Amino acid sequence: MTPRITRRGPLAIAALAAAAAAAVLVAFVLPAHPPAQAFPALVPAAAPASWPQATLPDRTAVLSYPPGLRPIHGDRGTVSAARLGPHGSYLLYLNATPRQGAENLQNWAAFRQRLLRADEAASAHLDAGAERLKFRGGTGSCVIDDYITKIGGHHYEEIACLVQGRSGASVIVGAAPAAQWIQAGPLLERAVAAYLVR
């Protein structure tokens, strides 16, 4: 009985080692969640006249938002607008914030993912990204990603762009519940395309 076990032992260990090595190889070679979609075409264009505008306090950018959204409280130096649901849930969200960290046009996608995971998201998934996009008054890098919040477990999808203007860089974020992204995405992308930097 014992000899049989001792003969099987090395075989089992070898099989385990091979399986572990294969798992490690797969984990390194294949990204966990490769971007699944192409980044939509963003054509810089002024927002319709009916859209309200909010200017960053440092005057480096102007956020235009659809009439159904209302200005909401945000960090100092930023502007935000949102359409809220009956229980205060976010149906549409737009925010503009002056650049504050080490983000730049080259590292934006990785930076945003890292920020989401370190900040409020339990998980974040990059869906699409693009660099050297034209904006009104500048150039930007953008990502579309989705994430699940640590608080409440809400699943949001967002378009987030770092836009460099002549006098400064800022970030515009448009977000909506991931389940409603098909409807909300085009409207938020329009707001992003209307973002004006100076």
Added chain:
Amino acid sequence: MSFTLTRPAAGIALLVAFVAGCGSTAAATHSSTAQPKPAATAKATQPAAPAKPPAVRPHRTVSPAPPTTPAAPPATTPAAPPATAPPANPIQQGNGGDQDADNNGGPNDGDGNI
């Protein structure tokens, strides 16, 4: 009379219990020889775990709870808080830990998390 019957019965019961005990230890030792399998499955599941830890690390302070959150971390700082009671606040910009969307399970804003 019942007394004389009870004694042998008790003896037999003790004997049965003893034999059963031996049997169970034998079974235990037998199963202990089969231990490599559970250990192997534990090892197999371990590689999947390391992918997640980075996601559950730091957290912003939830502003509605500032009076209670500072009290909790000193007691349970090592491991417990990450899910609900945020220990460390990586957000130093603006008015970190304010009442904006992403401190309350809302969408994340565009701050740089400096």
